[in-house]
Amino acid sequence: MASVLVSGCAGFIGSHLVELLLQRGHRVTGLDNFDPFYGRHRKEQNMAGFRQHPRFTFHEVDLRHGQDALVDALPAEPIEVVVHLAAKAGVGPSVQAPIDYLDNNVLGTTHLLEWMRQREIRKLFFASSSSVYGNTPARPFREDANLQAACISPYAASKLTGEQLTYTYHHLYGLDVLNARFFTVYGPRQRPDLAIHKFVRLLQAGQPIPVFGDGSTARDYTFVLDTVAGIAAGVEHLLTHTGVYETLNLGNNRPVTLLELIKAVGQAVGVEPELRFQPMQPGDVDVTYADITKAHQLLGYAPRTPLAEGLQAFVQWMGQQEGQ
Template sequence: MSRVLITGAAGFIGFHLTKKLMNKGFEITGIDEINDYYEPKLKRDRLQQLGIQNAKPGTWVSNPDGNLNFIQASTYDKDIVEDIFDKYDFDYVIHLAAQAGVRNSIDNPYKYTQSNIEGFLPILEACRHKTPKHLIFASSSSIYGNNTKIPFEESDAVDHPISLYAATKKANELMAHTYSHLYNIPVTGLRFFTVYGPWGRPDMAYFKFAKAIFEGNEIEIFNNGDLKRDFTYIDDITEGIEKLLDKPSEDSPTYDIFNIGNSHPVKLMDFISTLEQELGKEAKKVYKPMQPGDVYKTYASTEKLNKKTGYQPATNLKEGLSVFAEWFLNYYHYK
């Protein structure tokens, strides 16, 4: 039975991926600091869905089935990371732990360098000494910045990020490439494109829109609604990661980068309209100018990932938002 380390296991993608791999028979070790960037209760409720109760800092907790061991800790604590790698012999390592949020990185820059850069180095160092079959880490579509060539391809230049968050993700790619080259670690980075779905992040626009709609508040629509996003449903993301797990690059260095998205950009106003339909309530809209750090359009070319794994997103926007809306109304007890 393969053992997998998932960092950020209480996060949005980490939670869904942990659940998926557990159901496939993997033994999972999870780590998450459960910070207060957004409501920690949501993170703890995700953990409860995985069978983890009463997680406390620095203490191991196991689920009843014994296929998930979890510790609340930060990956920039190198001593804890070293202990985890000493405790378990991992076949695969999936590093998703990071401080998310493009706009928040403008106001809280130190948190981003600590979590996203200092928090990645102990993972790389541990993989250097105990090489897993494959290390997969989270990058971001935001590193494409204001590139005008679309769709975005992995071979495009990404040397001009327009937010600190994007800069830290570019740094992650450089760090990972260096470690792969020096120590022959099989490493793959994934550039995620606007992931949405149930149990999502409350700081994401679609989640904020849903809450505002039911609380009678206005929603802020930036660039006067003239934005396009490659919205990607969470199940398509986890499916892509699973497909890639046992397919590390065989080139030298054993390093690769893939876009993982829906490859069908949607106008923001169309997205809002579909969300309103699924929630059964109309939003009060306020139009705002473009925000610092935002990009006009995201559009993933997923041809490379498709050739490698057969990846093909299967969830259309209406289906995905329908599932999100049902979860959202139940979780927050809205009528």
């Protein structure tokens, strides 16, 4: 049993991860700042199943406020591994408010790393993003791709900078690090601004679906429990290995075009979609496609959830939310 700190514990991925870590017997300290990007009540609902768990402790902390905020909130709690999920998310919004993304994702990460250095906590799982690949032509995306000119949104740039910061702290201070690039995670508790969430709401309301571009853009959709299983495996790897610095893709290794996705969502909802084609959005990439060979070799990572099954789980969860 280990002591794990999860930043962003009230979010979509974070709340699922906390549940799994508690199921596996770990002690979990959760941090969240309840960023107003979407309603606090949704995040409170995400935590409802474990907020009172005897091995879970929660602190409302904003990492932008510096490492002193962490020192005040966590004066003596023993932490063996940090899973850093907290971030300002979203490619499109980052184009409109880049400073907010650099403030949260770069400065906030730096504050967390400094606190870890001062506390001599030497194990970090850092949540990066497939956005760092941009429109890299070589596919599937491999972790050793040259990303010098790849980022095409402030969000992507903030995540790649986070990876560079973790390497700096690994090199200078001996921090063990796994950087994980997530690929379009979906499932119950998904953020309301994301495509699948929007599509289900529109279909259920009898409204048309906006299609940005010609519908041929593709994403490597990964069910949240598959992603979370990869994170938990990463935590175990960090606990049992030293001298670690690795960057991994946590995707599904199967791109799905936008038109294919809309058709699958329509089948899950039981509604034939009506499409409205619109121009591409700034910052959007053409394709995301994960090579997951390295994650499989290092962590045994193997996503198992077919898209149709994952969408059914999401639609069922949406129905439960409407009944509350």
